[in-house]
Structures are given as C-alpha cells and as structure tokens.
Amino acid sequence: xxxxxxxxxxxxxxxxxxxxxxxxxxxxxxxxxxxxxxxxxxxxxxxxxxxxxxxxxxxxxxxxxxxxxxxxxxxxxxxxxxxxxxxxxxxxxxxxxxxxxxxxxxxxxxxxxxxxxxxxxxxxxxxxxxxxxxxxxxxxxxxxxxxxxxxxxxxxxxxxxxxxxxxxxxxxxxxxxxxxxxxxxxxxxxxxxxxxxxxxxxxxxxxxxxxxxxxxxxxxxxxxxxxxxxxxxxxxxxxxxxxxxxxxxxxxxxxxxxxxxxxxxxxxxxxxxxxxxxxxxxxxxxxxxxxxxxxxxxxxxxxxxxxxxxxxxxxxxxxxxxxxxxxxxxxxxxxxxxxxxxxxxxxxxxxxxxxxxxxxxxxxxxxxxxxxxxxxxxxxxxxxxxxxxxxxxxxxxxxxxxxxxxxxxxxxxxxxxxxxxxxxxxxxxxxxxxxxxxxxxxxxxxxxxxxxxxxxxxxxxxxxxxxxxxxxxxxxxxxxxxxxxxxxxxxxxxxxxxxxxxxxxxxxxxxxxxxxxxxxxxxxxxxxxxxxxxxxxxxxxxxxxxxxxxxxxxxxxxxxxxxxxxxxxxxxxxxxxxxxxx
Numbered sequence: 001x002x003x004x005x006x007x008x009x010x011x012x013x014x015x016x017x018x019x020x021x022x023x024x025x026x027x028x029x030x031x032x033x034x035x036x037x038x039x040x041x042x043x044x045x046x047x048x049x050x051x052x053x054x055x056x057x058x059x060x061x062x063x064x065x066x067x068x069x070x071x072x073x074x075x076x077x078x079x080x081x082x083x084x085x086x087x088x089x090x091x092x093x094x095x096x097x098x099x100x101x102x103x104x105x106x107x108x109x110x111x112x113x114x115x116x117x118x119x120x121x122x123x124x125x126x127x128x129x130x131x132x133x134x135x136x137x138x139x140x141x142x143x144x145x146x147x148x149x150x151x152x153x154x155x156x157x158x159x160x161x162x163x164x165x166x167x168x169x170x171x172x173x174x175x176x177x178x179x180x181x182x183x184x185x186x187x188x189x190x191x192x193x194x195x196x197x198x199x200x201x202x203x204x205x206x207x208x209x210x211x212x213x214x215x216x217x218x219x220x221x222x223x224x225x226x227x228x229x230x231x232x233x234x235x236x237x238x239x240x241x242x243x244x245x246x247x248x249x250x251x252x253x254x255x256x257x258x259x260x261x262x263x264x265x266x267x268x269x270x271x272x273x274x275x276x277x278x279x280x281x282x283x284x285x286x287x288x289x290x291x292x293x294x295x296x297x298x299x300x301x302x303x304x305x306x307x308x309x310x311x312x313x314x315x316x317x318x319x320x321x322x323x324x325x326x327x328x329x330x331x332x333x334x335x336x337x338x339x340x341x342x343x344x345x346x347x348x349x350x351x352x353x354x355x356x357x358x359x360x361x362x363x364x365x366x367x368x369x370x371x372x373x374x375x376x377x378x379x380x381x382x383x384x385x386x387x388x389x390x391x392x393x394x395x396x397x398x399x400x401x402x403x404x405x406x407x408x409x410x411x412x413x414x415x416x417x418x419x420x421x422x423x424x425x426x427x428x429x430x431x432x433x434x435x436x437x438x439x440x441x442x443x444x445x446x447x448x449x450x451x452x453x454x455x456x457x458x459x460x461x462x463x464x465x466x467x468x469x470x471x472x473x474x475x476x477x478x479x480x481x482x483x484x485x486x487x488x489x490x491x492x493x494x495x496x497x498x499x500x501x502x503x504x505x506x507x508x509x510x511x512x513x514x515x516x517x518x519x520x521x522x523x524x525x526x527x528x529x530x531x532x533x534x535x536x537x538x539x540x541x542x543x544x545x546x547x548x549x550x551x552x553x554x555x556x557x558x559x560x561x562x563x564x565x566x567x568x569x570x571x572x573x574x575x576x577x578x579x580x581x582x
Contacts, residue, residue, distance in 0.1 A: 031060055031068040039071045043086050050089040053080060138207035138234075138241060144198040150329040151322025151354060152192060158313045159183065159200055166204040166240050166286045180310040181278050182289040184248070184303075186296040187315035190355030193292035194246060196315065200290060201242040209235060209243045213250030216270045224251065224270030232277040240286030248291040254300045271300060278308050317353055320346050320450050326354050330361040335368075337375040345381060348429060350447050360388050386430065389445065391438030400435065405564060407473060408433045408441040411485055413559035414472025414549060415444035415465060416574060421548055422461045425449050431559070432568040441485055442563075456506045459496055463538070464545045466493040471545045472556060493538065501534050509533050555581040 034042075042048050042063065051061040059073040083090050146156055165172060165179045172179060185193040194210075201208035211231065216224040235241050251270050278289060291309060293299065303309055318326055324346040331342065349357060361376075363384035368376040416431045426448045433442035446465060448458070470486035505512040510533050549556055558581035562569060569577070 031070040034069050034071050036072045036074065039069070043083070043088065046086065048086075048088050050091065051083055052091050138209045138238060139201075142198055142202035142208050144195065145202040146199050148329070149192060149196055149199050150325040151318040152196070152315055153322070155185070155196060155313050155315050156199075158311065159196065160203075162200055162288055163204045166206060166242075166288060169286050179286075180288065181307060182291065182309035183311045183313060184296065184299075184309045185290065185292045185313050185315050186294070188317055188353060189294055190353035191315045191317060192354045193315050194244070195354075197242065197244040197290040197292065200288070201244075204240070204242070206286070207238050207241040209241060211243075211245055213245060213247045213252065216251050216274075217267065224267070225273035228270060228273040228277060232280075235287055241288075243287065243289045245289065245291045247293065248303075249293045249295050249298050252291075252293075252299045252303050254298060255302075271303070275302055275308060317351060318357075320350075323349055323352065323357060326357045327361065330358050334361065334365055335375040337377045339378045340376065340381060341378065345385075348385065348427075348447055350450050356388065360384055363387055386445075390443050391436035394435045394437060404441070405433060406560075407477065407483055407485065408435075409560040409563040410472045410476045410556070411469040411483075412442045412444045413556050413563060414468035414470075415446070416559055416569075417472075417552060417556050417578075418468035418545060418548060419444070419446050419465050420574070420578060421552065422464050423448070423458075428571050428574055430568065430570055431563065431574060433563050434567055456500070456504075459500055459506070460541060463493045463496050463541050464548075466490070466496075467538075467542050467545050468549065471542060471549055475546065475549055475553070475556075476560075494534075497534050497538055501530060501537070507533055507537060557581075 039048075039061075047063055047065075049062050049064045051059060053059055054073070055075070057073055058070055060068065060070050062068050080090050146160075149156055162180065162183065169179055185196060187193065197210075198208060209231065216227050231243065235243055251267060251274070253267070255268055255271065289309070296304075296312065304312065324342060327342045327346055327349075331340075349360070352360070360381070361384075364376050364381040367380045367383055368374075371380075373380065412431050412433055416428050419426050419428050423446075426446055428444060429447055430445040431442075435441050436443070448462075451458075466489040467486075469489055470482060473482045473486070500506040501510045502515040505514070510530065515530055555578055558577050559569070559574065562573070562577050566573070
C-alpha cells in the first residue's frame with residue numbers, strides 16, 4: 001500500500017473517531033442546576049454520593065440515584081470536613097466536564113499534529129520518489145557472453161553487429177550509418193530475452209543497466225517520467241552502455257485511452273519521457289536500449305517506429321536442434337552418465353522453453369544427488385521430465401476409490417487411443433493413472449512433431465484428443481456419470497477452437513474475418529454468431545471422437561484394463577496392446 005493511501009486511511013479513521021467523540025459529548029446528559037440551599041437539604045437527607053470540589057465558582061456532584069447536579073461553590077473552610085462527616089465522597093480534582101474537555105483538546109491537538117507530520121513526510125517521500133533512479137547502479141563487469149546463449153542463433157546474429165556499433169560508432173558514422181537506438185526482444189516467457197541482453201553488454205564490455213517497466217509506474221504523476229530522465233542522465237554520464245528495460249509493456253502500452261478518450265496521465269507522461277530521451281541520443285554516444293516483452297502487439301506505435309526501437313527480434317521457443325544445444329549447455333557442469341541420450345530428450349521436449357530445459361536438468365541433478373547415484377542417469381531425467389510436466393507422484397493413494405481409478409483409466413485410455421487413431425505421428429511416451437501433486441488424477445503424455453506452422457487438420461486433431469477423455473467416460477459410464485476430470489481438457493479445447501474461429505479464419509461461416517480486430521473497432525454485434533459457430537464445430541468434433549471410440553471399443557477396454565493393472569504404460573507397451581486388440 002502506498003504512503004498516500006495510508007495517509008488517506010489514517011485521516012478517515014481520525015475524522016471518524018473525532019466525530020464519535022463529539023457525538024458522545026453532545027449526547028451526555030448535562031448536570032441539573034440546583035441552589036446551594038437545595039444542596040444542603042440533599043446533604044441532610046443523605047442522598048448525595050459524591051462531590052467534586054474545585055476553585056471554580058461552581059461545583060459538581062452525583063446523587064445516589066445517578067443524577068448529576070451543579071451548584072454554587074461557597075468556597076468556605078471546613079466544607080470538605082462537613083461533607084466527609086455526612087459519608088459523602090469528596091474529590092478535590094477538577095470536575096469531570098473540565099477533565100473531559102481538557103482530554104478532548106489534547107487528543108484533538110495530537111491527531112492534528114499527527115496529520116501534519118504525515119503530510120510533511122508524504123511531501124518528502126514524493127520528492128524522494130522522483131529520485132529513486134539514483135539507486136540504480138550498473139553492472140560493470142558482465143561475465144555473460146554469446147557462449148552462454150544456446151539456440152536462437154538467428155537472434156544472436158541479429159544483435160552481433162550491435163557490439164561493433166557500441167565499440168566503434170565512428171566507423172559507421174563515416175558511412176552515414178545511424179546506430180540503432182533500441183532493440184525489442186519479444187517472445188514467450190523463459191526463452192532467454194534477459195540472457196541475450198546481458199550477453200550484448202558482456203560481449204561489448206560495457207556497463208549494464210537493468211530495470212523493469214514497473215519501476216517507472218507510480219501513483220504520483222510525474223515521478224515515473226522523472227525516473228526515466230534520471231536513468232538516461234546517468235547512462236550518458238557513464239558513456240557507452242546497455243540499458244535493459246524488462247517487461248516494457250508495463251509502461252509502453254498503446255495510448256488509445258479506450259473509446260471514451262480517457263487515459264492514465266502518469267503512464268502517458270512516463271512513456272512520453274522515454275520517447276523523448278530515446279530521440280535525444282546522439283548517433284555516436286554508444287548507448288543502446290534493449291527492451292523485452294511477451295506482448296509486442298500491446299506496445300504503442302510510437303515506441304516501435306524507426307529511431308526509437310529500430311529492431312524487433314523474436315526470441316521464440318527453441319526447435320529440436322536448439323533444444324539439443326541448450327541441454328548440452330546445461331549438462332556441462334553436471335556428471336552426466338553415458339546412458340543419457342540428449343538427442344532423444346531434445347525430441348521429447350517439444351514446446352519446452354530454455355528456462356524449462358534448465359529446470360528439467362536441475363531437477364534431474366537434485367534427484368541424482370538425493371539418491372547418491374554418483375552420476376545423472378537417464379531414469380533420473382525421465383523422472384524429472386514428468387515432475388516438470390505433471391508434478392510429483394502422490395505417495396499416499398489410500399483415499400482413491402476403485403471406481404475413481406476405473407474412471408481415470410478409461411479417461412486416459414481415451415486420450416491415448418484417439419491420439420494413435422487421428423495423429424499417429426504424435427508420440428505417446430507415457431500413460432499413467434498415478435495421481436500427481438498438481439491435482440491430476442493421471443495423464444497421457446502426447447508429444448507432437450516439431451513444426452513451424454499449425455495446420456487446420458492438426459488443430460482439429462488436437463481438439464479431438466482433448467475431448468477423448470470425456471467421451472470415453474460417457475461411453476463407459478453413461479452421460480449422467482461424467483466427471484469433472486475433463487475440466488482442463490475442455491478449457492484447452494475451447495482455447496484452440498476459439499483461435500481457429502477468431503484469429504485464423506479456419507471455419508466456413510466465420511469467413512476470413514479476424515474477430516479481435518472487429519472487437520478493437522467496437523463492432524460487437526458478431527458475438528452471438530461467433531459463439532454459435534464455435535459450439536457447432538466443437539459438437540461436430542465430439543461426435544467424430546464418439547464414433548471412433550465406439551468403433552474401437554475393444555482397444556479402449558484393453559488399454560484401460562492394462563492401466564488398472566500396471567498403472568503406467570510407455571509407448572511400446574501401448575503399441576503391443578493395440579496390436580493384440582486389433
């Protein structure tokens with residue numbers, strides 16, 4: 001919570017307390033005014049419980065029935081002794097009303113003083129907030145270089161000449177060549193964007209400033225812009241350097257402000273400051289700004305134009321050759337056994353990012369160390385592979401009933417069988433009904449071949465595979481006994497189908513329109529047709545899956561029975577079961 005928000009909350013609480021105190025004071029019953037003779041009569045009757053004596057012209061007291069009174073104070077000697085003889089409690093302090101008023105004044109002054117102190121600190125904190133950039137210090141000696149970057153060779157080649165630009169800007173100025181002001185690295189998480197940015201600074205031997213887009217997003221208007229100016233000021237003082245802004249979409253989103261024309265003043269000012277600073281570079285300063293984002297399409301066009309971020313380099317998921325290089329890199333300092341086949345592992349890890357591959361080898365190393373094996377064996381990597389994908393196996397399975405095991409077996413058998421029927425080029429490396437710590441009752445590992453593009457047929461086959469588990473449950477146990485086990489499958493199937501209809505124009509009735517573009521332009525009348533189209537296609541694919549499973553029910557039964565017996569099947573076992581049941 002920001003200090004500004006804390007001050008507002010404290011102010012509201014203080015105001016509320018003062019209001020409650022004022023109402024309480026106002027609602028308190030006022031003492032009844034009586035004459036001194038009446039007071040003496042009450043003393044003789046013995047109906048007075050307590051009297052407050054003071055130097056004031058009046059004195060207060062309380063009757064035994066709780067009534068408070070106010071009377072004249074004769075201030076004569078011996079009055080206290082007379083009252084005490086009459087068994088009346090005497091208090092020589094000031095009256096309750098005077099004390100209460102004094103306390104109220106003290107509390108009020110204290111609260112006002114607290115507010116003034118907080119307001120003063122807030123002003124100082126806002127002033128200091130604009131100078132937070134002063135704490136940003138560059139990494140002077142970066143040890144990362146291009147030898148630490150495996151895969152993504154095209155991206156490495158694209159930034160290699162930046163090193164020469166940084167070190168020898170005069171060489172290019174002779175030819176009238178302008179140094180690229182900025183480079184945007186974009187792609188999925190974990191693909192090595194930050195590593196590549198560090199490698200640029202490491203190869204060039206220049207300081208490396210690392211910040212994130214969220215460092216510039218503040219509550220106070222103008223603070224983010226001040227931080228941007230401070231960062232670039234320090235960079236110019238250093239001279240040649242690399243400024244790396246990670247997650248730049250936090251401050252660089254499109255400034256369309258929505259249909260109402262509104263916007264975020266702080267974010268807009270911060271983005272304007274960044275644009276102005278990048279335009280203010282001299283061509284021979286040797287400063288390069290490298291930014292990273294997972295969503296290039298959300299960035300403002302002014303950031304992406306030449307002269308700001310001149311180059312847009314995609315850092316995609318590694319292909320099979322790149323995965324092999326990444327695995328080899330992460331195996332350098334690990335005792336890998338001779339039975340480990342990295343090439344086979346590279347083929348199995350389709351759609352793994354560089355970070356996931358590093359995590360895979362790290363998990364394998366942890367397993368080997370825990371078992372004291374001396375070296376990392378293939379079985380350790382296999383175990384780590386399924387830990388990364390599905391989580392650890394549940395050790396205590398006593399709470400799982402036999403009917404649940406049976407449902408899981410048919411569910412996973414449906415996935416495996418449809419994979420073999422509609423996508424024989426895919427590998428089903430493992431089918432299991434052992435539950436994992438990630439909440440899965442079991443899983444079927446389906447590894448598609450590595451391709452540059454996804455074909456319509458491939459996407460439809462993937463949807464069929466996802467629907468097969470639910471369909472198998474319905475065939476075996478009846479429509480009324482389907483379970484929640486297919487929730488994740490249905491979610492993924494819906495996402496693929498929506499992409500086919502909304503983005504890729506792969507259905508007849510939706511045509512070649514891109515629905516994202518229509519929505520961005522305020523055209524929303526197509527929503528009902530869009531949902532009807534998606535549901536119609538999903539129903540057609542589900543009917544196809546049902547027909548295939550009904551035609552090959554013996555094979556479905558055979559796989560499920562084997563799973564109930566063995567709990568886990570690999571691809572060779574699965575192929576043998578299908579041959580016997582054919």
